[in-house]
Amino acid sequence: MPFWAQVREIARKDLVIEIRTAEVLLMTVPFAAAALVLIPFAIGTDAPLLAELGPGLFWIVVLLFGVLVILRKSAVDEGPQQDLVRLLGIDPAARFTGSTVATSLLVLLFEVALLPILIALYNPDLGGWWWMAAVLPLVAAGLGLLGSLTGGVTASLGTRTSLTPLLIVPLALPLLVGATQAVESLQLGRSILPWLVLLAAVDLALAVSGVLAARPLEEVTT
Amino acid sequence: MTQPKARWLEITAIVVVIAAVVRGLTVEADVTQGDVQRIMYVHVPAAWLAFLAFGVTVVGSVAWLRTRRRTWDRLAAASAEIGVVFTGLAILAGMIWARPVWGQFWTWEPRLVTTALLFFVYLGYLALRRAVLDPEQRARRAAIMGIVAFIQIPIVYQSVNWWRSLHQTSSRNSIDGPLRLTLWLAVLAFTFAYAVMLSRRLELARLEDELEQARLAGTPDVAGAAITAPTLEGVTRG
Numbered sequence: 186m187p188f189w190a191q192v193r194e195i196a197r198k199d200l201v202i203e204i205r206t207a208e209v210l211l212m213t214v215p216f217a218a219a220a221l222v223l224i225p226f227a228i229g230t231d232a233p234l235l236a237e238l239g240p241g242l243f244w245i246v247v248l249l250f251g252v253l254v255i256l257r258k259s260a261v262d263e264g265p266q267q268d269l270v271r272l273l274g275i276d277p278a279a280r281f282t283g284s285t286v287a288t289s290l291l292v293l294l295f296e297v298a299l300l301p302i303l304i305a306l307y308n309p310d311l312g313g314w315w316w317m318a319a320v321l322p323l324v325a326a327g328l329g330l331l332g333s334l335t336g337g338v339t340a341s342l343g344t345r346t347s348l349t350p351l352l353i354v355p356l357a358l359p360l361l362v363g364a365t366q367a368v369e370s371l372q373l374g375r376s377i378l379p380w381l382v383l384l385a386a387v388d389l390a391l392a393v394s395g396v397l398a399a400r401p402l403e404e405v406t407t
Numbered sequence: 408m409t410q411p412k413a414r415w416l417e418i419t420a421i422v423v424v425i426a427a428v429v430r431g432l433t434v435e436a437d438v439t440q441g442d443v444q445r446i447m448y449v450h451v452p453a454a455w456l457a458f459l460a461f462g463v464t465v466v467g468s469v470a471w472l473r474t475r476r477r478t479w480d481r482l483a484a485a486s487a488e489i490g491v492v493f494t495g496l497a498i499l500a501g502m503i504w505a506r507p508v509w510g511q512f513w514t515w516e517p518r519l520v521t522t523a524l525l526f527f528v529y530l531g532y533l534a535l536r537r538a539v540l541d542p543e544q545r546a547r548r549a550a551i552m553g554i555v556a557f558i559q560i561p562i563v564y565q566s567v568n569w570w571r572s573l574h575q576t577s578s579r580n581s582i583d584g585p586l587r588l589t590l591w592l593a594v595l596a597f598t599f600a601y602a603v604m605l606s607r608r609l610e611l612a613r614l615e616d617e618l619e620q621a622r623l624a625g626t627p628d629v630a631g632a633a634i635t636a637p638t639l640e641g642v643t644r645g
Contacts, residue, residue, distance in 0.1 A: 334555055338548040344538045351531040352552065355524040359562055390558060398551045401472055 191275050195283025199260065200290065208257045209291050214298045217250035221299070221306055232308065239307030240368040247296055247324065247364075248357050252350045254291050255332030260284065261340075277403035278396045281333055285395065289322075289329030296321045313371040320367050320377075323384035327360040328353075330391035337402035359387045413606050420599035427589075427596035434589045443507050444586075450500035451590060452597035453493045454522070460490030460601065461529065461560055468553030471546055477616060480546035483553050484536060485608035487529055489601060494526045517566035525563050528556045542619070 186194075203209060224242055225235055262270065270280060300317070303309070335352040339345045367380035427448070437444035467483030470476075501519065502512040513519065532552050539545035 334551070338535060338552050339538075342538050344534075348531070348534055348538055351527070351534060355527040355531065356555065356559065358521065358524050358559065362562075387558070391555075394555055394558075398554070401547050401551055404547060 188276060188279050191279035192283040192286065195270075195275065195280050196286040196290075199284055199287035203257065203287070203291060206258060209254050209295055210298070213250060213253045213257070214295060216253070217246050217295070217299055218302045220246055220250065221302055225306075235307045236309050239303055239309040240372075241365055242307070243299065243303045244324075244361055244364045244368075246299065247292075248328070248354065248361055249350075251292050251295060251328050252332075252353055254295050255288055255328065255336060255353065256346060256349055257291070260288060260332070260336060271403075277399040281337070281395050281399040281402065285326075285329045285333040285392075287329075288332045289326045292328045292332075293322055293325035296325060310372055313374075316367065316371055316377055319381055320364055320384070323381065323388060324360050324364050326388045327384065327391060328357065330388060330395055331356055331360075334391065334395050334398065334402075337398070340402075359383060363387065413603075413610075416599070416606060417603050420596075420603045423592075423599045424596045427592045430589050430592050434585050437586065440508060443504060446500050446504040448589060448593040450497055450504060452594045453497035453500060455594055456597050456601050457490050457494040457497055457525070458560060458564070459598070460486045460493060460605075461525075461557060463605075464490065464529075464532075464553045465557045468550040471550045475546075477542070477546070480542075480549065481609055481612040481616070482605075483549065484533075485605055485612055487532055487553065488608065489604050491526065491529045491533060493597075493601070494522065494529065498522055498526065518563065521559070521563040521566045525559050528559050532556055542616070 221242070228234070228238070300321075304311070331353050332349075335349050335356075336345075339349045339352070342348060363380045363384040367377040367384075370377045370380060431445055431448040436442050463486035464483045467479045467481075467486060471479035471483065498519070501522075505514065506512050532549065535552055536545055536549050539548055
């Protein structure tokens with residue numbers, strides 16, 4: 186089977202499992218939405234302040250709750266599943282890419298589901314927000330790549346649910362900086378191109394690291 | 408037992424550290440900041456050492472993935488541990504310096520925040536190592552993480568250039584004369600101290616590995632050995 190066909194099958198498998206359980210859409214999205222509702226009670230319900238802080242809070246919620254998307258049940262292959270994938274001769278790089286594609290798509294879905302909730306609750310300035318069509322996928326891809334890498338190194342560990350967020354969140358700094366600075370640049374009427382380049386560069390670096398580390402990651406679960 | 412080479416390294420390190428301490432305490436005070444500026448002789452070298460230590464961790468990680476030799480894994484782990492200590496020291500020294508100069512211990516400026524996150528990245532790396540008992544699995548997982556974690560280093564280094572901030576861009580260019588010489592001496596002293604700590608930690612890691620292997624090579628417990636029969640006054644009921 187060609188490489189990209191393997192990638193498509195692995196991604197399809199993860200997405201089918203997710204569609205059956207609907208963990209992201211029915212559990213993680215409402216949980217994150219509840220956080221967006223609760224935050225104003227902690228920082229004050231001043232409407233102009235919330236409009237100003239809204240975009241930053243959105244990215245923080247995406248980062249922290251996005252970890253739950255990465256840790257979802259469908260992202261974990263049990264022993265028999267891993268054995269089957271190996272017996273089928275799936276390339277480790279295709280497996281990494283496939284699971285990254287699935288996670289990235291789910292993070293993107295998570296972002297898109299949260300965005301109208303943020304706009305409704307916080308009423309941020311929407312000038313130039315169509316650029317988000319570029320920012321959201323780049324952040325989703327970055328989180329998906331980080332998730333596959335860190336999820337790979339913590340696979341089958343008892344402390345996985347505690348350890349993975351500790352590994353992901355500090356490493357997601359460039360993604361958070363790129364996303365927040367892009368939105369700020371839009372509000373100030375400046376070019377967001379440098380921040381898109383930063384996000385793309387981080388994604389590329391993570392993608393290269395992931396593909397190179399795919400075989401050792403495969404051996405982790407052997 | 409300490410080897411002659413290591414002994415000489417330690418003696419040199421002690422001499423250079425003493426020279427740096429004496430020089431740091433006796434060199435003329437900075438015209439604008441006064442004695443507070445002397446904290447820079449700890450803060451800057453500690454930050455440099457953190458970068459160096461994490462760089463060595465990457466080298467060890469890549470080398471382990473290529474060769475699978477335990478020495479490289481021990482090098483990566485030992486250097487990361489020391490790097491975390493030096494990162495913590497750099498943050499602490501920076502906070503002590505910031506209080507009188509900036510008026511507060513902590514400001515939300517890019518270099519501070521990125522350095523704090525760097526600290527957490529490598530705490531995560533060390534936590535990962537502790538979470539895996541099997542040496543081979545530990546080395547494999549840690550090697551991947553050691554390489555990925557290094558992505559943070561250029562961001563910390565460039566943060567003062569990429570974003571407007573209170574933090575000065577580079578200490579090398581902002582001071583001159585005797586102060587600059589003192590800073591270089593402090594960097595040298597910290598580098599020697601790092602070399603000694605790394606050498607000692609590697610030796611300790613080697614001994615830990617030998618102990619672990621000796622334990623594994625010992626007589627295996629028979630099935631059910633973990634369950635011992637109840638005892639009464641020191642007598643085992645058989």
